[in-house]
Amino acid sequence: MVDQLPNLGREAEMLAIMGMSSIEDLFADxxxxxxxxxxxxxxxxxxxxxxxxxxxxxxxxxxxxxxxVSFLGAGLYRNYVPAAVFQLIxxxxxxxxxxxxxxxxxxxxxxxxxxxxxxxxxxVGLPIANLSLYDGSTAAAEAxxxxxxxxxxxxxxxxxxxxxxxxxxxxxxVVENYCQGAEIKIKLLRHNPxxxxxxxxxxxxxxxxGVYVEQPNPIGILDGGLPLLKEIIGEHTALIVAVQPxxxxxxxxxxxYGADIVVGEGQPLGSPITGGxxxxxxxxxxxxxxxxxxxRIVGRSIDVDGKExxxxxxxxxxxxIRRHRATSNICTNETLIALMGAMHMSLLGPEGLHDLAVRNxxxxxxxxxxxxxxxxxxxxxxxxxxxxxFVIEVPGTASDCLAYLDSVGIVGGxxxxxxxxxxxxxxxxxxxxxxxxxxxxxxxxxxxxxAADQGVTA
Amino acid sequence: MSHLFDHHGAPGQGYAQPAPILPAxxxxxxxxxIRKSAPRWxxxxxxxxxxxxxxxxxxxxxxxxxxxxxxxxxxxxxxxVNEVIAQIPGIADIHPHQPEHHLQGLLSIYHEMQHxxxxxxxxxQVTLQPVAGAQGEFTAVRCVQEYFRLRGxxxxxxxxxxxxxxxTNPASAAMCGFEIVEIPSRIDGRIDLDALRAxxxxxxxxxxxTNPNTLGLFEADILEASAIVHxxxxxxxxxxxxxxxxxxxxxxxxxxFDAVHFNLHKTxxxxxxxxxxxxxxxxxxxxxxxxxxxxxxxxxxxMDDEAKHAIDDMWFGWYEPTHSIGKVQQWxxxxxxxxxxxxxxxxxxxxxTTMSQHAVLNANYLRHVLHREAKAAGVGDMIVDGxxxxxxxxxxxxSLGPAKESHGISAMDVAKGLLDMGYMAPTVYFPLVVPECxxxxxxxxxxxxxxxxxxxxxxxxxxxxxxxxHAAPITTPVRRxxxxxxxxxxxxxHPYDDD
Numbered sequence: 001m002v003d004q005l006p007n008l009g010r011e012a013e014m015l016a017i018m019g020m021s022s023i024e025d026l027f028a029d030x031x032x033x034x035x036x037x038x039x040x041x042x043x044x045x046x047x048x049x050x051x052x053x054x055x056x057x058x059x060x061x062x063x064x065x066x067x068x069v070s071f072l073g074a075g076l077y078r079n080y081v082p083a084a085v086f087q088l089i090x091x092x093x094x095x096x097x098x099x100x101x102x103x104x105x106x107x108x109x110x111x112x113x114x115x116x117x118x119x120x121x122x123x124v125g126l127p128i129a130n131l132s133l134y135d136g137s138t139a140a141a142e143a144x145x146x147x148x149x150x151x152x153x154x155x156x157x158x159x160x161x162x163x164x165x166x167x168x169x170x171x172x173x174v175v176e177n178y179c180q181g182a183e184i185k186i187k188l189l190r191h192n193p194x195x196x197x198x199x200x201x202x203x204x205x206x207x208x209x210g211v212y213v214e215q216p217n218p219i220g221i222l223d224g225g226l227p228l229l230k231e232i233i234g235e236h237t238a239l240i241v242a243v244q245p246x247x248x249x250x251x252x253x254x255x256x257y258g259a260d261i262v263v264g265e266g267q268p269l270g271s272p273i274t275g276g277x278x279x280x281x282x283x284x285x286x287x288x289x290x291x292x293x294x295x296r297i298v299g300r301s302i303d304v305d306g307k308e309x310x311x312x313x314x315x316x317x318x319x320x321i322r323r324h325r326a327t328s329n330i331c332t333n334e335t336l337i338a339l340m341g342a343m344h345m346s347l348l349g350p351e352g353l354h355d356l357a358v359r360n361x362x363x364x365x366x367x368x369x370x371x372x373x374x375x376x377x378x379x380x381x382x383x384x385x386x387x388x389x390f391v392i393e394v395p396g397t398a399s400d401c402l403a404y405l406d407s408v409g410i411v412g413g414x415x416x417x418x419x420x421x422x423x424x425x426x427x428x429x430x431x432x433x434x435x436x437x438x439x440x441x442x443x444x445x446x447x448x449x450x451a452a453d454q455g456v457t458a
Numbered sequence: 459m460s461h462l463f464d465h466h467g468a469p470g471q472g473y474a475q476p477a478p479i480l481p482a483x484x485x486x487x488x489x490x491x492i493r494k495s496a497p498r499w500x501x502x503x504x505x506x507x508x509x510x511x512x513x514x515x516x517x518x519x520x521x522x523x524x525x526x527x528x529x530x531x532x533x534x535x536x537x538x539v540n541e542v543i544a545q546i547p548g549i550a551d552i553h554p555h556q557p558e559h560h561l562q563g564l565l566s567i568y569h570e571m572q573h574x575x576x577x578x579x580x581x582x583q584v585t586l587q588p589v590a591g592a593q594g595e596f597t598a599v600r601c602v603q604e605y606f607r608l609r610g611x612x613x614x615x616x617x618x619x620x621x622x623x624x625x626t627n628p629a630s631a632a633m634c635g636f637e638i639v640e641i642p643s644r645i646d647g648r649i650d651l652d653a654l655r656a657x658x659x660x661x662x663x664x665x666x667x668t669n670p671n672t673l674g675l676f677e678a679d680i681l682e683a684s685a686i687v688h689x690x691x692x693x694x695x696x697x698x699x700x701x702x703x704x705x706x707x708x709x710x711x712x713x714x715f716d717a718v719h720f721n722l723h724k725t726x727x728x729x730x731x732x733x734x735x736x737x738x739x740x741x742x743x744x745x746x747x748x749x750x751x752x753x754x755x756x757x758x759x760x761m762d763d764e765a766k767h768a769i770d771d772m773w774f775g776w777y778e779p780t781h782s783i784g785k786v787q788q789w790x791x792x793x794x795x796x797x798x799x800x801x802x803x804x805x806x807x808x809x810x811t812t813m814s815q816h817a818v819l820n821a822n823y824l825r826h827v828l829h830r831e832a833k834a835a836g837v838g839d840m841i842v843d844g845x846x847x848x849x850x851x852x853x854x855x856x857s858l859g860p861a862k863e864s865h866g867i868s869a870m871d872v873a874k875g876l877l878d879m880g881y882m883a884p885t886v887y888f889p890l891v892v893p894e895c896x897x898x899x900x901x902x903x904x905x906x907x908x909x910x911x912x913x914x915x916x917x918x919x920x921x922x923x924x925x926x927x928h929a930a931p932i933t934t935p936v937r938r939x940x941x942x943x944x945x946x947x948x949x950x951x952h953p954y955d956d957d
Binding site: 033437 | 459462463469470471472473475476478479480481482484485486487488490491492493494495496497498499500501502504507508510511512513514515516517518519520521522523526528531533535536537539541542543544545546547548549550551552553554555556557560561562563564566567574577578580589590591592593595596600624625626628629630631632633634635636638675676678680681704705706707708709712713721723729730731732733734735736738767769783784785786787788789790791792793794795797801804805806807808809810811812813815816818819820822823826827847848849873874877882883885888902903904905906908929931934935936937938939940941943944945947948949950951952
């Protein structure tokens with residue numbers, strides 16, 4: 001028995017009005033050769049009660065990070081999101097609406113997204129933001145194809161972009177998939193042993209279409225050299241900076257040091273990790289990129305009475321108008337999650353953002369102090385600046401170390417070997433506003449045990 | 459009006475935070491890294507913030523507020539238990555990089571969804587990675603591209619799409635680097651096999667098509683179309699945007715397709731959230747399975763020490779296909795959306811056929827009563843079917859061409875008139891092949907009474923004089939919005955006084 005169908009049991013009545021006698025009449029145009037024979041070989045329908053019981057059993061068998069002590073980040077971070085965000089987002093007027101094709105009855109979401117654009121614009125220091133892409137990786141990929149569209153005509157290195165060699169392979173893979181169709185050449189931007197960008201080799205990127213870097217970078221380092229990059233690569237090469245948005249409560253906005261496009265994983269603002277999605281990608285840019293950028297944009301306008309009103313604008317870039325000449329194929333995006341981001345940003349305010357950034361960095365700094373003092377644990381970038389995560393080099397492999405920590409109830413971090421083949425013993429440990437001092441103590445204690453067990457004596 | 463940026467309250471009023479675990483003064487950053495000026499965000503307290511967003515929500519139309527017959531978008535009811543399930547910590551608070559033994563519940567649900575989608579689509583392997591329909595299209599066309607590259611068929615540089623296709627089809631294929639060949643539809647809105655034969659050749663990589671097509675018509679010649687494309691060595695791609703019409707009735711596999719994407723958010727009711735999130739898994743026949751992006755979930759019987767983490771004595775593991783194109787999103791797809799769609803699937807199980815039957819029943823019923831009521835009101839000649847057909851599938855089109863000609867009333871005018879009657883307007887001016895087109899998709903979750911009332915109200919709108927309709931809507935939060943003004947006087951963010 002299924003529910004959710006208001007006309008169940010009324011089929012005959014409705015068919016009779018149409019002059020039909022059977023549901024089959026409605027499918028008379030589907031040729032017999034393509035008809036599915038027999039019922040679907042699937043399980044029986046369940047009631048709501050049974051579904052929720054199964055969901056609790058299956059999802060309950062997952063290890064939620066809140067049940068453990070967790071230092072796993074590596075691109076997704078567990079920040080506290082205020083309750084009001086979750087309550088407001090359940091309002092059906094937001095939740096069950098779709099792309100605001102009819103602006104007169106969609107002013108709420110349109111205005112909220114125009115406000116989101118403003119919040120992001122202020123956050124990153126650039127004048128223009130769209131209302132989200134799928135995630136940080138697709139935002140990076142779209143930024144790279146966008147900068148090629150804008151610059152390749154005048155570039156001396158045509159169709160070429162330089163991407164930080166530290167970019168994790170799973171993010172790089174997305175970039176490669178998005179770039180291959182436009183035959184974009186991806187060259188690697190070199191880094192120094194301390195994890196910062198090698199500024200002298202960055203000169204090679206001058207005359208290309210763009211440079212992609214991350215701040216903090218994938219292994220958690222804040223690179224004091226990035227503000228020098230724009231001058232090195234020049235006006236006609238786009239500087240694309242991917243950010244962890246919360247870090248911008250303390251760290252300089254990329255727009256202030258010449259970034260042309262800023263992207264990032266919006267998730268820490270407004271959204272739980274949710275297994276990696278739905279989250280939202282941030283995309284902001286300066287004026288020269290506006291007409292070739294991807295995604296939906298809201299503009300402020302007026303109605304026929306001259307009253308303030310909002311609507312989607314610059315749609316001629318988009319697939320439903322421009323078809324195969326569109327700047328991107330994106331249609332459905334992550335608006336609702338971006339709305340959660342806007343709500344979180346509103347509640348934070350500038351001082352709240354600063355405080356949140358401080359809490360993240362404070363936890364990281366305490367973690368660095370504690371872990372650096374453990375015999376046998378080495379911090380390869382100890383003298384660098386970190387926002388919320390850093391690498392420790394462990395005795396044995398990171399993978400075995402994580403398994404040990406797991407056995408004592410600690411999700412110890414991310415095995416960097418999954419990114420870089422030459423780093424079997426790098427563990428990326430992450431800290432957020434939720435990290436407690438006693439949790440750091442616990443991690444330190446067990447890392448000490450691990451190191452000792454590996455034959456490193458105190 | 460409520461404006462977020464008019465709020466300049468006391469700092470930190472939004473929500474108080476605990477003190478940092480080290481004092482801020484102990485944090486060290488060099489001057490080159492320190493932010494010099496704070497973002498000019500509002501300072502708003504929770505009571506004001508809740509009121510602001512509640513006010514905004516009241517200026518927004520959703521399925522919950524009224525009938526939403528937006529063609530091609532499948533705006534069906536979103537069961538609320540799905541939202542409750544998505545908040546369980548075992549989905550909301552899990553990280554994709556956690557080890558497999560932390561995520562057996564999630565993986566088992568992924569496996570169940572892969573299996574279900576393989577069955578309803580008649581495909582051999584599904585991946586849940588793509589996060590939206592357009593991304594699914596892109597992913598599948600990329601897989602076909604790599605398949606041909608591996609076979610040394612680099613000359614296949616063209617993708618064929620009908621002129622009635624969704625805009626994402628040509629956009630996705632172009633992003634992969636293919637040349638787009640558009641073929642005209644027949645006068646009745648269906649695929650023109652002669653036009654297809656004329657363009658299909660050894661340079662054809664893929665034909666992308668949806669069935670039922672964007673006019674809501676079933677392409678009865680689909681097997682012939684598949685044969686034409688396969689005979690020249692090309693691949694058939696099924697755009698799953700209209701899948702709601704065919705579950706348990708037919709399948710892309712039976713129709714000869716090699717690859718398909720699903721708009722899970724449409725067919726399986728992930729709330730559309732004002733524009734997203736979505737979920738766009740793809741399914742392929744065996745010959746394309748090695749090219750899919752991972753991770754894909756495979757299951758096997760448990761080994762010795764796995765029992766304590768296992769579900770029903772099976773082990774679920776991530777798997778990467780041999781020739782995978784790599785990733786199209788960094789993580790494991792929109793897991794939270796997939797969970798909601800899983801809950802929706804469980805609600806129907808093998809009764810998914812009934813769901814599609816009712817979607818088609820409602821569309822045909824609405825089509826019938828719409829014409830009936832228009833005739834009864836004496837305005838029947840203002841609308842004609844977008845395409846001649848005995849039956850439609852889950853949606854149908856009408857043309858306001860006659861209304862435009864005789865009364866100067868456009869599809870847009872009628873759309874705005876419907877807003878005044880308390881409805882979301884149907885999709886207008888798509889597909890492009892129908893003049894003054896309205897594309898109407900009621901979905902299976904609307905009652906007969908709603909459809910009857912809508913039909914009568916639609917006829918009432920047709921009776922309104924042109925001048926009044928040009929001025930519609932008048933009852934909405936704002937009246938007709940000047941989109942040209944918005945484009946000519948770009949204002950894409952709050953204008954600060956000190957800018």
